[in-house]
Amino acid sequence: MLRANLWVEKGLVNDLIGTVLCIIYCANQGPPALPAFVVCIFPNYTGPTFLPEHPNSFPVIPIKCTWTSGHAPLSRTGIPLDLAWxxxxxxxxxxxxxxxxxxxxxxxxxxxxxxxxxxxxxxx
Structure with missing residues (x-):
């Protein structure tokens, strides 16, 4: 399940359910490092496809969220996806x-x- 509005005009909106196709890491990295991107297939996505052999595929990249708690600025970076089975x-x-x-x-x-x-x- 997508947890952010990535491209509203093309259907990539918060709560959209899709299927993870593959997880791509930077060279010489793997878990527990954050992936470079996760390729997902979203049936309602209407933009250009990322992988021609997989229609409706889109790479979901890490996004950084920032906020303030008290007077301390905080941030975290993560892939905006949740399990939805x-x-x-x-x-x-x-x-x-x-x-x-x-x-x-x-x-x-x-x-x-x-x-x-x-x-x-x-x-x-």
């Missing part, structure tokens, strides 16, 4: 998914949460 109902709110397996449990912790879960997939 398992989502909470709250994280899926607002998404439209082609398929979903939903475990709604025995009771509702919050009124309406089952409706949110069930309305996030396409009805056919």
């Amino acid at each position: 398992g989502l909470t109902i709250h994280k899926s709110q607002g998404l439209t998914m082609a398929k979903a397996v939903i475990d709604i449990g025995q009771h509702e912790m919050t009124a309406g949460i089952k409706f949110v879960a069930l309305s996030s997939s396409k009805h056919q």
